[in-house]
Each structure stands twice: as C-alpha cells, then as structure tokens.
Amino acid sequence: MTLLAVVLGGLLGTGLRLTIDQLVVPDSAFPWATLLINVVGSLVLGFLVARVWPSAPAWLRAGLGAGLLGSFTTFSAVIVALLTLTAAGMAVLAVVYLIASLVLGFAGALLGIRLGVPASVHPPIEADE
Numbered sequence: 001m002t003l004l005a006v007v008l009g010g011l012l013g014t015g016l017r018l019t020i021d022q023l024v025v026p027d028s029a030f031p032w033a034t035l036l037i038n039v040v041g042s043l044v045l046g047f048l049v050a051r052v053w054p055s056a057p058a059w060l061r062a063g064l065g066a067g068l069l070g071s072f073t074t075f076s077a078v079i080v081a082l083l084t085l086t087a088a089g090m091a092v093l094a095v096v097y098l099i100a101s102l103v104l105g106f107a108g109a110l111l112g113i114r115l116g117v118p119a120s121v122h123p124p125i126e127a128d129e
Contacts, residue, residue: 024036
C-alpha cells in the first residue's frame, strides 16, 4: 500500500511540476518556476506535517510526502539552476537565487506549519486593558 501511494503521488507531483514549468515563462535567466515550485512545496509540506501527519496512516504520509511533494520539489533542480546561472557568468544572480530559495523555502514551510496547526492550539492574543 505504501509503495503504491508513493508511486501514485510521484506521478501526480511530476505532472504538476511539468505543468508549472511550462506555464511559468521567465522573461529573464532567473529560474522563477523552480523557485515557485519549491516555495509552494515547502508551504504545503509544512501544512501537512502540522495538520495531517499526526493522524494520517503511514501510507498516506509516504504518498503525500515522499511521493507527491518529493517529486514536485527537487533540490537537484535548484543545483542545476545555480550551475546554469554561474556558467552563464551570472554568479551574483546565482547567489540571489540561492538565498531566495533558502529564505522563501524556510518561510513557506514555517507558514505552512503555522497554518496547519489547529486554531485551538493557538489561543487568540488578548490586548492589555
């Protein structure tokens, strides 16, 4: 069951990635599609870890995590983009891309976890009277 979930998730994640790669047409050398995919993937995985993982069966966690989001987001795509930018003489842009990937990916995961935690865990903040 777990292997099937990972395979099906992988098919969906790869298809989504290809679709976004084809829809996001950069007007510069900056790898916008890869950045968008990795930030969105970080956000979704953070949300799932906070909201779904605590009660989900192992096969579902594997299908959504390693399967769907593992094939949707890829570290190798970031590295290829960095090498491509550097080889084209755009080392500064490569550094900007690396920093943006790390900062936005971290922020996306943090936001996803924050959104995924049930409201009952976060009581409203009351103003001092």
